Amino acid sequence: MTTIHIDRTSRWFGNVVAVNDITMQIAPGVTGLLGPNGAGKSTLIHMMGGFLAPSNGSVTLDSTPIWRNEQAYRQIGLVPEREGMYDFLTGYEFVLANAQLHQLPDPPAAARAALATVEMEYAQERKISTYSKGMRQRVKMASALVHEPSVLLLDEPFNGMDPRQRMQLMELLRRMGDEGRTVLFSSHILEEVEQLASHIEVVVAGRHAASGDFRKIRRLMTDRPHRYLVRSSDDRRLAAALIADASTAGIELDWSEQALRIQAIDFTRFTELLPRVAREAGITLYAVSPSDESLESVFSYLVAA
Numbered sequence: 581m582t583t584i585h586i587d588r589t590s591r592w593f594g595n596v597v598a599v600n601d602i603t604m605q606i607a608p609g610v611t612g613l614l615g616p617n618g619a620g621k622s623t624l625i626h627m628m629g630g631f632l633a634p635s636n637g638s639v640t641l642d643s644t645p646i647w648r649n650e651q652a653y654r655q656i657g658l659v660p661e662r663e664g665m666y667d668f669l670t671g672y673e674f675v676l677a678n679a680q681l682h683q684l685p686d687p688p689a690a691a692r693a694a695l696a697t698v699e700m701e702y703a704q705e706r707k708i709s710t711y712s713k714g715m716r717q718r719v720k721m722a723s724a725l726v727h728e729p730s731v732l733l734l735d736e737p738f739n740g741m742d743p744r745q746r747m748q749l750m751e752l753l754r755r756m757g758d759e760g761r762t763v764l765f766s767s768h769i770l771e772e773v774e775q776l777a778s779h780i781e782v783v784v785a786g787r788h789a790a791s792g793d794f795r796k797i798r799r800l801m802t803d804r805p806h807r808y809l810v811r812s813s814d815d816r817r818l819a820a821a822l823i824a825d826a827s828t829a830g831i832e833l834d835w836s837e838q839a840l841r842i843q844a845i846d847f848t849r850f851t852e853l854l855p856r857v858a859r860e861a862g863i864t865l866y867a868v869s870p871s872d873e874s875l876e877s878v879f880s881y882l883v884a885a
């Protein structure tokens with residue numbers, strides 16, 4: 581059993597703080613790392629994989645630091661997000677090279693086994709340049725699995741996959757989690773995480789925003805009061821119609837903005853209510869935007885789904 585501990589860890593690049601004082605643990609099973617673009621997910625994953633040193637704090641695997649620790653590297657497999665691969669190699673040669681780098685006792689057998697795990701034997705003799713995005717993803721995965729790591733880190737693994745490939749990969753990750761491996765994958769899409777991980781970690785703008793059971797966090801995201809700025813063809817009439825519904829907690833006419841500031845309690849109900857009320861009253865909606873920053877990121881998850 582292997583657990584990664586991230587303890588008061590920060591990472592900066594010049595004056596950009598990509599990861600800001602984050603503490604979290606990644607335990608065996610499948611964990612989803614959720615956050616909007618630029619939240620710091622890749623930077624965190626690279627530190628967990630030993631690709632990057634923390635600027636501050638520590639990242640350890642069962643109490644030993646990961647950075648520059650060969651023993652830790654033997655236990656970790658990392659599937660990076662980047663697309664660039666050795667296109668002139670065949671899938672087999674690519675995975676074999678990694679098996680050799682790990683100095684495994686029988687690199688060809690390990691490469692074949694890893695390619696079988698991701699169901700890529702049929703195309704293993706083809707050049708990577710001829711692969712689709714999903715096939716590339718699977719070969720990267722085979723390469724990360726070739727030394728049978730107990731920790732598997734995947735950066736946006738579902739990007740560009742079709743629904744069938746997505747399902748296959750989800751099944752594989754689920755199986756690995758059930759086997760007791762520590763599997764962490766990042767995503768900026770709420771629904772993707774929902775299907776695979778019951779435990780999630782949320783990062784927003786370099787900070788740790790939430791941790792725990794997916795359903796609880798989702799409720800937190802969707803059931804908290806939300807503030808919107810709404811512009812319409814008749815703000816006063818729209819305000820009167822909305823306030824009658826229990827999902828609206830408060831409305832203010834903002835003269836300087838020429839808009840309504842609305843506070844909604846029940847997110848789902850409000851997002852159904854607003855267009856319906858406007859339609860029934862013959863009011864045109866010109867703009868509906870979340871008016872606080874944290875909500876904007878929550879909103880982007882929902883929109884991206």
Ligand SMILES: Nc1ncnc2c1ncn2[C@@H]1O[C@H](COP(=O)(O)OP(=O)(O)OP(=O)(O)O)[C@@H](O)[C@H]1O
Nearest residue numbers: 593596597598615616617618619620621622623624
């Ligand atoms: N090597 C680097 N040099 C400078 N800035 C960097 C570097 N790597 C990351 N950053 C910055 O750190 C922040 C976090 O980036 P990171 O790639 O970790 O986020 P992310 O959540 O993985 O986003 P995405 O989903 O878009 O990949 C961003 O502002 C990014 O521009």
